[in-house]
Amino acid sequence: MGAVPASLSAVHASCVVLGEDGILIRGPAGSGKSTLVRDLMQIGAISGVFVALVGDDRVSLTPRNGRLVAAPHPALAGLLEIRGLGLQAVDATVPSAVLRLIVDLAEAAPRMPEDGEETIRLREVVLPRMILSPDPGRAGTVLWRWRRLHVMVIAD
DSSP, rough: OOOOOOHHHEEEEEEEEEETTEEEEESSSSSSSHHHHHHHHHHHHHTTOOOEEEEESEEEEETTTTTTEEEOOOTTTEEEEEOOOOEEOOOBOSSSSEEEEEEESSSSOOSSSOOOTTTTTTEEEEEEEEOSSOOOHHHHHHHHHHHHHHHHHHHH
């Protein structure tokens, strides 16, 4: 089986790696994907968690051995959009990451997720999912959920 052409695998999203886990951040234009990436990189530096940019705005997704691997779009590799400043080079980057969590940005997050909302099937891979509203503390919420995923994996 050959590689999936980038035009078929690219999604409008951003991606960071926390520890060794890819976090895909999706949402409409202007929803704060790049801001959340920047906030996660800052909170990672403060809390001692490795955080690096995989890609901003457009990310290629490739299924591999039952996992989904994210990589930056070649035209945007190593760049992060900062509102008012445009595209800026980022030192902390990685070439790819295995996705472990999907974060969907929405105008309002459900108070109590309905059945089926806590996971999502993306390119035939089922992943944990969280929906976040525009909240200044959402980077901390993502970090908390990421840590909870590791507690669940260790307990299994």
